[in-house]
Amino acid sequence: MTQRYAVVLAAGQGSRMKSKLYKVLHPVAGKPMVGHVIEQVEATGASKIVTIVGFGAEKVKDYLGDRTNYAVQEEQLGTGHAVIQAETHLKNKDGITLVICGDTPLLSAETLNNLFDYHQKKGAKATILTAHAQDPTGYGRVIRNEENYVEKIVEQKDANDTEKLVQEVNTGTYCFDNKLLFETLSQVGNENSQGEYYLPDVIEILKNQNEIVDAYIMTSENEGMGVNDRVALAEASRLMRRRINTMHMQNGVTLIDPMTTYIDSDVTIGSDTIIEPNVTLKGKTIIGEDCFVGAHSEIVNGTIGDGVRVTNSSIKDSVMEKDSNIGPYSHLRPNSHIGESVHIGNFVEIKNATIGKTSKVGHLTYVGDADLGENINIGCGTIFVNYDGKNKFRTTVGNNVFIGCNANLIAPLTIEENVYIAAGSTITKDVPTQAMAIARARQENKLEYYNKLPH
Template sequence: MTQRYAIILAAGQGSRMKSKLYKVLHPVAGKPMVEHVVGQVEEAGSDRIVTIVGFGAEKVKEHLGTRSEYALQEEQLGTGHAVLQAEALLKDKEGITLVICGDTPLLTSETLNDLFDYHQEKGAKATILTAVAEDPTGYGRVLRDDLGIVTRIVEQKDATSEEARVQEINTGTYCFDNKMLFDALTKVGTANAQGEYYLPDVIEILKSEGQIVAAYRMKNLDEALGVNDRIALAEAGRTMRKRINRKHMQNGVTLIDPSNTYIDVDVQIGSDTVIEAGVLIKGQTIIGEDCFIGANSEISDSKLGDRIRVTSSNVEQSVMANDSNIGPYSHLRPNSEIGERVHIGNFVEVKNATLAEDTKVGHLTYVGDADLGKNINVGCGTIFVNYDGKNKHRATVGDNVFVGCNANLIAPVTIESNSYIAAGSTITDDVPTGNLAIARARQENKADYYDRLPH
């Protein structure tokens, strides 16, 4: 089988983004653009990937790790010069090399596979991935002769008025015979408006040598989008979200208003789950079957079981077991584990805590750095006081405990099973099994107090 290689161009600074963040690391649907590209290249069966890095090289390497090899383009002298930086790694290899930009997050592995296959079918030494655009402004134009054979590619800045009217565009993605690619690159010059080494000049060089140059016209223009500014970034996000939402709906998820539902690319959702408008689901979140995610909820990097109900609440880096619920207007902060059939009501915050099955925290409560057992009732306004100004401490509450309203549990403290905490108590000492703890001043009524006041 013919070896497949890929060179990803990711060395440009992206000045039009006007950002401190390296361009290809700007996220689309929760993942940096260059990671989208690498993922699709991997799915297309590339045997070896080389990423050309420049500005922000270390940050790109942090994200991609060992999924790619790297070559450094120290000076930004054009796309041809960028590809040439992979020469030491690939020059003498037999096979087909895909060249793709790191700012094209919408390209799919299906399109890349079609490009590889077309290149081989035509026996070409170079194949350009093209598209037809109503407004081709900013793109290089693909020029053909009277027989429809590709003659060359002309960049926007170098195009004549007649050439600029051509609507077939160069997407910036190519397949090349690997050895011929690097041989032709040594012949590329800088006689152009930018004074740079253009990769498309390789097409003209191969044509002049009598080699077959082909062009594969992609089916979906949306995939061709290259992100060079924030406007294109937003457009890529809209297109990616539409693609993601369509996949989930095809898999049995109900989205009440898909155009106002924001789901990251790696999220998994079970069938018969219903998601209302304004919901954000981020990161590596997994949601089970038959769940309800209410309007304006946000869930990130969390795992939700089956039959979960989230009503206008935030869940981050936490776990909710089957049949549990939260909200409205509550917040699971990181490292919270909610057991089966647990009820988290309105205006409750849970952080770095575990709540075992059938426990209820109804409303207006803070549970931080605590381990709660089964079948506990936590009354309204209860505070797990976990911070002494320097260190965090944990509280432990056993099974079948009743915590009255407006209690303060001062950690470190243990409330053993089958115990009761009287409403309004501030608990500083451990409570043994089966005890009732009362920690408040005894009520005293002052007679005739009103009559003593000036009126």
């Protein structure tokens, strides 16, 4: 098989984003744009990927890590100048090199594979990925001759009035014969309005050398869109989420209103799960089969087992095992683990805690830094008091414990199994098995007290 390589152009500062964040690191559906690009390039089987970085290089390297090689473009002198920075990695190698921009997050591996295959089938030395645009403003125009062969690419700012009417546009993605690409780049000049070295000029040089240059027209205009400002970022995000939502629905997930359901690209959802409107699923969330996620819920990096019910609640970096339920208006903070068939009711906050199966935390309760066993009942208004103003402490509760309403459990504390905690108690000492703990002032009634007050 012919070797495949890729050069990802990610050196532009992106001044039109008006942001302190490096352009290709702006997220689309929960993932930086360049992350989408690298992921799709990897799926084509490219044996070496070289990412061209410049402004913000270290942040891009921190994000991508060793998934790619790097070359630095010190000065922003155009796309041709950017690609030639990869010469030390790719020069003299036999194969096909894909050149792709790091701000084109919607391009799919399927389209890129089609481009590779078309390029090889046609025996071309260069193949342009093009699209027919309803409004081609801002894009380079693909100019064809009378025989419909590609003649050249003209940038918007250098196009004449006739060329500006052309609707076939250059998406900025190409396949090249690798050796010929780097041989030809040395011939590219900068005699244009911007004084830059344009990669598309390679096309015209190859044509003049009677090499085969072709264009592969993809079916979706939107897929090739580049993101240069916040308006385009919002549109790319909308299109990506529509693609993601469609995929989940085709896999057997019910989205009551896909237009108001926001699912990141790395989320996994099992079949026969129902998602209500205004739900946000972020990060690497995993949701099992036969679940229900109610309106206005947010799950971030959550792991949700089969048959779980989430009603208008927030879950972050936590686990809910099968057949458990939560909400409405409850919150799982990081490192919470909710066991099988556990009930978490309304207005409950849980943080860094484990709750064993079939336990119940009904309502208006805070459980922080605690390890709870099975079949525990926690009454309304219970507080696990875990913080003394400086340090956090843990509470351990055994199986089959009943905790009455408005109890305060002052950590560090161990409550053994088969224990009752009386309502209204403030527990500061460990409670042994089989005991009932009562820690509240004895009631005293002051008779005739009402009559002693002025009225």
